[in-house]
Amino acid sequence: MIAKPDVKPARPWFSAGPTAKRPGYSLGGLPQDLLGRGIRAPEVVERFAHGLRLTRAVLEVPDSHVLLYTPGSDTGAVEAALWGMLGQRPVQVVAFENFGLTWLADVRDHLGLEPEALTAPWGELPDLSRADWSKDVVFPWNGTTSGVRVPDADWIADDREGLAICDATSAAFAMPLPFDKLDVVTFSFQKALGGEAGIGVMVLSPRAVARLDSYRPERPVPKLLRLTDGKGFDRALADGVAINTFSILTIEDWIDALEWAQGIGGLSELVRRTDANFAALADWVERTDWIAFLPERPEIRSTTSVCLKFLDPRVTGLDEAGQKAFVKRFKALLEGEAAVFDMEPHRNAPPGLRLWCGCTVETADVVAATPWLEWAFETAVGEISD
Known part of the structure; x- marks a missing residue:
């Protein structure tokens, strides 16, 4: 029988979500002056906008792209893209782990579309050369539940007609993401930077914004997933305005993680x-x-x-x-x-x-x-x- 080790990890947290807080984290160190304020108060909206600006800086998102928050963590962000953007073109879903399979089921069973599925067994990738960029393609960059990631972005066409919709929740802040190849990128606070759960982030390319400006799906889109107003993409979302009431403490926690990331070198x-x-x-x-x-x-x-x-x-x-x-x-x-x-x-x-x-x-x-x-x-x- 092997002897019990003498030394334990100082921080023994290895969960895949929520992930470990940053080294040196203290809940008491978070600003509290906005707690209890209204979600539409100018100071609160500005604080939310500050979080988006920091996210852009740390993740190195191009100025051409817009960022916004969604309810429901990464799941909510992906669902907002599926419900609000799909249906104008045929759809492919790349599914090689649990969440890709979930997006496939949602597109087929809840949106009523007929997606082509590119699947693979656990531990493998589908044949990415079969991706059809005349279609909208939905895929995880990194499979949180299978430990599989796409090796690069070479399979994504520069001249694509459809949108590249990427669930990047366990890749963002840990793997370089080629934003010129991606039209929708989603992730959540509680993955790579150890933030709190409940809020998702979307990064939209100009092509994705144009889709929201020009396309109205026939299905009704629930308010929590709605990215448009009467004119098209709701540009107020890119300025820190929340779709619904978000936790201010969660945003302060996110800002703390981003400031730590900036401070150690980005x-x-x-x-x-x-x-x-x-x-x-x-x-x-x-x-x-x-x-x-x-x-x-x-x-x-x-x-x-x-x-x-x-x-x-x-x-x-x-x-x-x-x-x-x-x-x-x-x-x-x-x-x-x-x-x-x-x-x-x-x-x-x-x-x-x-x-x-x-x-x-x-x-x-x-x-x-x-x-x-x-x-x-x-x-x-x-x-x-x-």
């Missing part, structure tokens, strides 16, 4: 930190015989939401229910020691491990977590044998 440093965390975990995976990456191809492995699969026949020989029970015990062992929290995969993903390696995680904590993973595995496997 996007390049966020990507560097993410890559260093992934490299530390990858080094452990490569020298550990009972675990492997869910995606077998290195070029498509996510550096943020890292998904792993078991190789040991004592685990793989169990049925699905048995493997899920093993993961549950694995998790309980780690959390009982307050060593590693929230390392389980998404409920719809294959049984295995999932650890967030985004920029708010410290590399030293990734390194410190791996002996605990080994201890928990040996302990849980020993219990199976007994």
